[in-house]
Amino acid sequence: MKREMFKKVLVANRGEIAVRVLRACRELGISTVTVYSEADRNALHTRYADEAYEIGPPPATESYLRIERIIEVAKRSGAQAIHPGYGFLAENTHFAQACESEKITFVGPSSKAIRLLGDKIEARKTMEGAGIPVIPGSGKELSTEEEAVEVVGKIGLPVLIKAAAGGGGKGMRIVRKREELAPAIRQAASEAGSTFGNPTIYIEKYLESPRHIEFQVLADNYGNVVHLGERECSIQRRYQKLVEESPSPIMTEELREEMGKAALKAVKVSGYTNAGTVEFMVDPQKNFYFLEMNTRLQVEHPVTELVTGIDIVKEQLKISSGQPLSIHQEEVRLFGAAIECRIAAEDPENNFMPSMGKITELVEPGGPGVRVESGIFAGFEVPIFYDPLIAKLLVWAPTREEAIFRMRRALSEYTIRGIKTSVPFHQEVLHNPHFVKGEYNTTFIEKMFGGMRLKRGDHRIAAVAAVIASIQREKALATSKGRKEAHSLWKLAARQAGLRRF
């Protein structure tokens, strides 16, 4: 195993995470290579890398998911390692295997660890065997309805039917009544088969109001393992995380130590290396249960970076290049509080519909304690082919209270024009009294949030602004110079209301 840092790394991703990894490489003096689809010719990552190779048409299946093409680019460019980011090929066993057989370092765990932890039933068995608490359930795949009925008899309703090959909330189904069980199992198995190519399902007790708390871990190739404390990720919509923070508002030193130990055990028992995340459900009595392990860099990793001062992406690259961990568990301290808001090209006032298009103006927040991880720029056309996550806004402050105020301040500075974004949604969350008190769980959006507020601002000023804008437009129309800009303002007065709710 070599100990010298890579000279050239390929980043096989796009958007903010590709830029994040490219930045880490640049700071480590590593030459960078990236790949791009036809839709991403002028995307940030394409422009940020030293070398960029087009690998196919816009749909991910024809570009970012084409294993053989990416491997070919790595070989052609002489990249020694490939960082997969998150999503796309990050948890793809075949890709990790292809790298291994081509002697290209996959920046992540071994394909064996990905396979083991990717099978949620196997992972659960492994953790249970190591004495880590898991949610009561079938513990194995179900082949018959009778088995399911027997399990439910033991653990009681409600239950959750899950796909063994699922994860991240995909392919899950809650059953609250006994008569719904049989049809739910049939449907879930059929869906799992068509979605994941594997119809295997299993059952777990459904926890009513759990918190989602995860531990970031780092493990080198020499058996050294550390955890970097927790992230609370309970603010979710349809199992998609929206806001994350560290520390968790409910965390105590004792609980952190206990959960941290379980996380380290999970790493060791699965033979895991590199950066990973052990996800737990925590019930209102603070009992915690292993949920799954994510075998990749997480979207929300910067939350942990802000409270620990540790650069997780650089650590990944160091680990993969064969360097031993330089951090010891006792040196890891959580200092202050960090919050992340995921900024998506979605319209929060219209059921989070994707809102693609050209960014016509962009002002990112700045000043003390603010970190922006952006995948966009003014003039960029957000493509319709990929995840709507366009940026992440993070803040750090000495206390959670200050971090909340700072996030509100930063959100108030964020100007993204041309598309709708989730910025107003986050402003709402950051003002929600349950969130502010830290008294929330995964039912937050459903039960505590209460939807987007009515406009609290000054309607009168909006009226004044609209009239003045239409007058300015007339003035501009009078001079040929301003004709083009004026044209679009003209529409303001000409159009009627009611055309937005599609």
Next chain:
Amino acid sequence: MKREMFKKVLVANRGEIAVRVLRACRELGISTVTVYSEADRNALHTRYADEAYEIGPPPATESYLRIERIIEVAKRSGAQAIHPGYGFLAENTHFAQACESEKITFVGPSSKAIRLLGDKIEARKTMEGAGIPVIPGSGKELSTEEEAVEVVGKIGLPVLIKAAAGGGGKGMRIVRKREELAPAIRQAASEAGSTFGNPTIYIEKYLESPRHIEFQVLADNYGNVVHLGERECSIQRRYQKLVEESPSPIMTEELREEMGKAALKAVKVSGYTNAGTVEFMVDPQKNFYFLEMNTRLQVEHPVTELVTGIDIVKEQLKISSGQPLSIHQEEVRLFGAAIECRIAAEDPENNFMPSMGKITELVEPGGPGVRVESGIFAGFEVPIFYDPLIAKLLVWAPTREEAIFRMRRALSEYTIRGIKTSVPFHQEVLHNPHFVKGEYNTTFIEKMFGGMRLKRGDHRIAAVAAVIASIQREKALATSKGRKEAHSLWKLAARQAGLRRF
């Protein structure tokens, strides 16, 4: 003395520092008021504050320096306190006095402390009296040439002639030969009289290759004082700081403790309250000498914020509102390393000529460990009336080496078009081997820097880019849609060289 936080604060400044203070207020839930000159109608600070009042024509003497107008705005708007930022009225005794007599809190020290420390001879005497090392010198104003000759006889050449009312390097004069002494004194006194309205001068030994190291201090109204460690500010051009960092590359625990103690003593002996900076000269043998005390927020304060996690502006507001310091000296720890580059609207390839004009495109750096304190935006016309400092770029990293790499990375991302800026200069400093080793002092620019490098990049690509741009322009000309944009590109090919040097 009240202990409740202000409800409304006036920020009497412009540019990045006004925005910095407004942000702190917003995070503390304080309503904000600001003032603006006619040149700053659409400036960031004018737009960021809740309330904005025009106070006069563009020249600072007719707007930002008009004490009575600013006081009037404070009274009219009901602001309880005024934050002066740095520059303008920040160290103006009359202004602090006017606030005191109008019962408006001046966010800074008392007018008495400003007066004492503003008189460099008085300050020096006070510090010497308290046992703080000062640079050998006259120790008092000089009235005759004979006195000067006598002092020089004692301390030896070279010496520095300084104005008692000067500071920040203004009005200083080095004398290396005995025959230059008499004329230099006459000229210096005459200059000091016309520049500062006070002809008093004094003499100090001129240190040949000193470092400029300063200590940030905080003092509340109850006698509690802490220092937040040092900032190294030796990268200067004509006594103007350009790059600052913390910790200083030469600092040791022992020296920090010794200098920190001197700084605390300086605060106590001068009856100083609020945030301030004690500046020292440090000679190659690490002997340190009190230079002066700055009675205001410094440009470079964020360097200290990044390594301590303490928000100095918020602390200022807390202190001024009558709250006791919540920080104890033993809790202050410097964690990691921070660097600041001052980004100025100046052309480093043309003797740092001011370069004002419209910002046509702006992309600020982002990602891990980067902080931008900006006073500009895309479309902003940088006015010719004020300081050319348009933004500050800061980075934090666990080690100085990583911080240097990170700053290079961040500078490489900075795009400011429409004006020339000092970004290329900073890139040069961050690659300078003396700077990288930390082996530098205030003679850096003069002796170690070596000017802007020749272009190292790929001339061939510049050639290819220019030709393709001119072809694109032709294509654009062919379609009426692109006519306007194309026109300006046309010039590239149509013009011949030689027209730039007018």
Next chain:
Amino acid sequence: MAYLVTVEEKRFKLDLKREGNKFIVYVDTDPLEVSVAEVGNPSHLSLIAGNRSYDVQIEDEGMVTVNGETFRVKVEDERALHLAQFTGGARHLEEEAITAPMPGLVVGVEVKPGDRVREGDGLVVIEAMKMQNELKAPREGKVKEVFVKQGISVNGGDTLVVIE
């Protein structure tokens, strides 16, 4: 000149005159001094109204963002008001035209003239960027006119349905 402005559900009558580089605005008789400056582009404005500073962004789609909050706005000027009075007065203002938010193909028309609709009922389905988007009724009302049928292409801004 007088304007009638609808901001979300609220209505304002505004009268204003220019004085130098400022406007004096009478909003329901209150006079307000307003200074306006462009921020980089003509659709991004800084308003200082009675010394209060507002960041204003004007969007094509009849939306105005004030300090980060987006409002639906409709401006009608004096002439339009007169016209409205001639052709049936205030009630007529209650008509709403549902327009295509983007260019696309009409793949479904779910209402016909005379249908009563409730807020949220589907009206027309447009396919664009390989996604089908159902345009819904913004409020309760009666379908007055339907301008499109299945299979035709529409441009962004084309009126599809009018509800009264």
Next chain:
Amino acid sequence: MAYLVTVEEKRFKLDLKREGNKFIVYVDTDPLEVSVAEVGNPSHLSLIAGNRSYDVQIEDEGMVTVNGETFRVKVEDERALHLAQFTGGARHLEEEAITAPMPGLVVGVEVKPGDRVREGDGLVVIEAMKMQNELKAPREGKVKEVFVKQGISVNGGDTLVVIE
């Protein structure tokens, strides 16, 4: 088409042809595949040349910024080159035309054909935006032609003086 490009003190002869959305560029006979994309505005380009990614900004003043480094650039095309050959061959390439950087009024002409000038010598004074700007000789040489006289108006780009 062939171009002669001067970048700071270096000169390149470029030939290029378009192939689909790419250019094939022959720089001193080396072929290079170059893909070009706009980045938000037409003067900010992304170039991928032989798979290497470059950020390129084109400024009005004959400056090109590549990955943060600004170069002075002059482009002359084939036609200009041919012209040069007809009227005196290679040496002739050394001619430099001084053009008006902006529209304005010629208020002074300081040289006449045949004069020898040194770098920095004043050639023509143009008044524009109430400021007088003196155009200076970019290098040593002999004044070949003077196209303007005092009192005439010029447009930006008009050739004023040619130095050889």
